[in-house]
Amino acid sequence: MLLFYQYKIKVDIKNNIYIYIYMTKKRRNGGHRVRNRGRVIRVNCNNCGCRVAKDKAIIKKLNRCIINGNIQKDIMDASVIPNYIIPKIHINEYYCISCGVHMKIKQFR
Numbered sequence: 001m002l003l004f005y006q007y008k009i010k011v012d013i014k015n016n017i018y019i020y021i022y023m024t025k026k027r028r029n030g031g032h033r034v035r036n037r038g039r040v041i042r043v044n045c046n047n048c049g050c051r052v053a054k055d056k057a058i059i060k061k062l063n064r065c066i067i068n069g070n071i072q073k074d075i076m077d078a079s080v081i082p083n084y085i086i087p088k089i090h091i092n093e094y095y096c097i098s099c100g101v102h103m104k105i106k107q108f109r
């Protein structure tokens with residue numbers, strides 16, 4: 001059992017032996033993106049709705065048009081302004097790690 005954990009042995013002046021056992025750590029920063037920050041705002045996962053720390057969540061950035069593709073051409077023709085460009089919106093979609101790996105947005109953690 002002791003082989004799997006990191007441990008440190010310390011001997012006292014009165015020959016008392018102390019064994020400190022540390023749990024093994026999977027990731028150096030615990031899956032978070034930024035270290036030494038403390039508390040971070042939590043965001044909702046887009047798929048399952050659980051709360052994830054913002055620096056831990058997987059972010060998917062989408063740039064898409066406001067209007068649906070089928071209607072887009074009709075509005076372009078009907079508009080008074082020549083060469084009218086329909087504005088785009090930028091959306092950030094947040095996913096928790098289990099959803100991001102399951103939906104294959106991100107292969108590695």
Ligand SMILES: [Zn+2]
Nearest residue numbers: 045048096099
């Ligand atoms: Zn999720």
